[in-house]
Amino acid sequence: MPSQSVISHPPAASDIAHAEANLAAMAATARTFRTPCGDGEMVWRVWGSGPPLLLIHGAQGSWAHWFRNIEALGASHTLWVPDVPGAGDSALPAGDDHAAFVDPIADGIERLIGNLPIDIIG
DSSP states (O other): OOOOOOOOOOOOHHHHHHHHHHHHHHHHTSEEEEEEETTEEEEEEEEEOSSEEEEOOOSSSOGGGGHHHHHHHHTTSEEEEEOOTTSTTSOOOSSSSHHHHHHHHHHHHHHHTTTSOOEEEO
16 A cells, blocks of 8 residues: 655644634633732633533643633533643742642632532543
8 A cells, every 4th residue: 555645734824813813812701810829820711601620731831722622611611721830821830849830720729619529621
């Protein structure tokens, strides 16, 4: 069987501009909260209504990793979508160990959501 090659072209400038506009429009619809993180703040964006659902992105990136899921999940849940410590718009954590990364997230949950049951997707 002959091998197939895939030629990848960089996205057109108009495609990039369209994607950036869509992302900005979605960000503009969020309710935004800030909680302590290191020497600054951790930024939380919130959409939807219903039971709380926490969406945690990977170690790099931002809330935007969830862009394609926000509308559907926000139809039935209150989505809490932070930029994790040291990523996106959030400040670096106070240290470089696991606790320094996790503690601002746990603190934010306690401050913003309280002791309500919460589902988490990561």
